[in-house]
Amino acid sequence: MGGRRVARPPSSRLTGLPRQAAFAVLLVAALATGRAVETLMPVGDEVAAPFERTGGVGDRIEARWGDVEVTSVAGSTRIEDPYGATHVTGGVYVVVDWTYTAAGEPQVPAWVAIRDTEGRVFRTSLERNPYSSGGAAQPGIPRRVAAAIEVPADAVAGAELVITLEPNPENHRRDDVAVVDLGLTQDDADAWAASEEPLEVAEPADGPGAMS
Amino acid sequence: MRPPGWWRRNRWGLIALPVTVVAALAASSYRVETYWWVEKPRDLVHAERGEWVTFSASQYDRTGDVPFTVRVRLDDVRPADTPFGEDAPLELPAGVQAVAVDLALAAAPDVPLTSCDLVVRDASGTEYAYQSSSPSISQATSPCVPPDARGPELDLFEGLDPDTGPPRPGEWTVSPVVLLPDGVEVAEVLLSWGPPDGLLISAE
Amino acid sequence: MAESGGRLRRLGPRAPRQHLTLAGSAAGAVALAVLVAGGFDPLEKPEADVAPLAAGEAVDLGPFTVTVDRMRVVDELPGISEGDDDTRVLALVATVTATGTTTQYGAMLSESVALEQLPGVAGDGDGPVPADDVYVMADGTRLDAVQPGLEYEVALVWEQDARADVPSDARLVLVGRTLRESSIDRSMEWLDPLPVVAGVLEVTAPAEEES
Incomplete structure (x- = not known):
């Protein structure tokens, strides 16, 4: 051996x-x-996080795909959508008007949502939460749009409007997202939750409009 | 006898390394096509205003590839009065101008040419697209064919005859309208029947 | 040390045995690798226990909590059966809330509430028929998105051929879903629809309501 x-x-x-x-x-x-x-490692979320471009009402927020300026914010329990239907909510309808100007080529901001301080996300839909982009906006021509989103009254104070191109949130990674602090308080929430005045949701239109 | 060195022991691995790197790149190279090459017209035929240019490319439908050849001449880029294929005058918001792109085209009447995209570019490369409907304009759906004699369509849906309308003439002109901000000068016109092929005509 | 090394060396030259061990360790490596990578998703989830349906009791379906209230026959509902003699509408009145922190779309809600096959109610195949649409009772408009934190009183509707008899009762199946990572793109999605609650509900006819 x-x-x-x-x-x-x-x-x-x-x-x-x-x-x-x-x-x-x-x-x-x-x-x-x-x-x-x-x-x-926290790499997954950190590395893929979108770039948030922040501002307030009336600020011109610049993103990769264009700029966004919220011109007015209102609220009520009722809205009248562009097709004439009235919607009634048990919470609050937040109606935001803003101007979008595309950069470089015609583009559509397809993702529009309200995000509250708890991180809840309330997206637009076709009928119940109307938002119409009017299709791709030509670069340099301001497009005036409006969205009405129903949220619980406790989501109003501190709410932000989040706007970006990609409709699928998975595709927001490493892309620019415009985040607008709507400047809302609990007083706004209480007043809007008690209001039965139907707010009109405007159809999309081109041009600077009467506001500016 | 000394044992063989590290380089010698790993010589096959070292030889295989560049091959595997190339193979890995090749395996993921489909992304270049999917996310870049067919995203926009990249393979461009260049032409000048006022001259006929022959453009050959291919579309596809239910029957497979549909190759086609069309001759195109850009005649003018001028301020527009009416939308393409409509009689009502344009009503434009403040700060917006409308330009008509006068094109002459020639092709065999049996070639489907309706699904085309028209884009105009300014000198900095910013692109403005032909839109058949937007909040400010409503016009013919295709910028490349006569609205009242579109000729055959691509055979996209089963049970739908792709050639029903009035036949297209052998040679025709179109004047699609593109909206731009005031003060923008059109430098180039880009026509495409599907990326990556395109026809880029200088408007100077 | 020397003793153990010698034993291993003695094993070395026995070729068939070595191949067997090699194959075994390779198989073990593959099995371990699969386990380390998170294992396979089971193709068939085990059949969940289907609880009996009780009106007025909240049912957790995953993306939604649904409380079934009553079922009735409606002659007219704006948008779907107005002035139509050929069809009638079976409407299930229920209360719905979204459980998560993001908007859930209405299509998933209508797919979550199904009616066991009834004469005159068209469905694909033999299984229960999901609701055609969901309407908000407060304003009669379609509910295409359920926002988190809000409670909706809704009508889930099925169209029934008017030539078929008005049913006296109907069997409902509520379908639950699980939030998990999609094996296709790794995003978190509500997947694996499975019946959670099923039971028979009385159907109120319009004539009875009037009397």
Whole structure:
């Protein structure tokens, strides 16, 4: 036995069983390390976060795809949409008018939502939360648009309007997002929750309008 | 005898490394096509105003690839009075101008040419697109064919005859209207029947 | 040290045994790799227990909480059956809230409430028929988005061929969903629809209501 052991060249040890086992262990260890790094490090959210361009009502907020300026904010429990239908909410309809000017090429801001201080997101829809972009806006020609979004009254104070191009929130990563502080307080919420005056939601129009 | 060095032991791995790097890049290269090449007209034929240019490209529909050849001449880019294919005068908001792009085209009457995009660019490269409907204008859906004699359509829907309307003449003119902010000068006109092919005509 | 090294070396030259161990360790590595990567998604989720339906009791469907109230026959509902003699509408009155922090779209809500096959109610195949549409009772407009933090009184509606008899009762199936990472694009989505609650509800005919 001892003689055979001596006769074997030392390098053959490398082709023995521990080599295979070590390979398997290393492979699994590498995968596990990759998985652990991916889940433990905050890279996913941090690296993919959108760039928030912030401002208030009346500020011209510049983004990669154009600029946005909120011109007025109002609220009530009732709205009249551009097709003449009246919607009644148990919460509050927040109606925001703003001007969008595209940059570079015709573009459509398809994602419009109100975000409250708790982080809840209230998006527009076709009928219940009307917003019509009027299609892609030509660069340099201001497009006046309006959105009405129903939210619970406790979401009004401190609410922000969030606007960006991509309708799928997954695609907001690393893109510009305009965030407008609507400057709302609890007093606005209380007054609007008690108001039964139907607010009209304007149809999209081009040009600077009467406001500016 | 010395054991073989690191370079020697790993020589096959080292030889394979550049190959795998190239293979990895090649495997993900579809993104260049999907997210860039077919995103906009990239493969451009250049032409000058006032001259006929022959443009050949391909569209596709249910029957497969539909190659076509069309001859195009840009005659003028001028202020517009009426939308393309409409009689009512234009009503423009303040700060907006309308330009008509006068084009002459020639093609065989059996070639489907309705689905085309027209874009005008200023000197800085900003693009303004032909829009058939927007809050400020309503005009013919296709900027490339006569609105009353569009010729055949692409065969896109089963059970829908793609060629029903009045036949298109062998040669015709169109004047699609594009809205721009005041003060913008049109430098180039870009016609495309689907990326990546396009026809770029200088308007100077 | 020397003793253990010798044992391993002795194992070395036995070729078939070595291949077996190699295959075993490779299979083990693959199994471990799959486990480390999060495992396979099971193709079939186990059948959940379907609880009996009770009017007035809130049911957690995942994206929504639905409280079923009553079911009735409606002759006219703006937008879908106005002045139409060929169809009548079965409307389920319910209260709905969204459970999450973002807007849920109405299509998922109408898919979450289904009616067991009834004569004259068209559906695909043999399974329960999801609601055609959802309307807000307060104003009669379509509910195409459910905002978080709000409670909606809604009518979920099914069209029924007027030639079929008015049913005296109908069996409802409420379908729940689970929030999980989609295996396609890794986004969090409400997936895996499964019946959560099912039961029979009395249907009130319009004539009975008038009397």
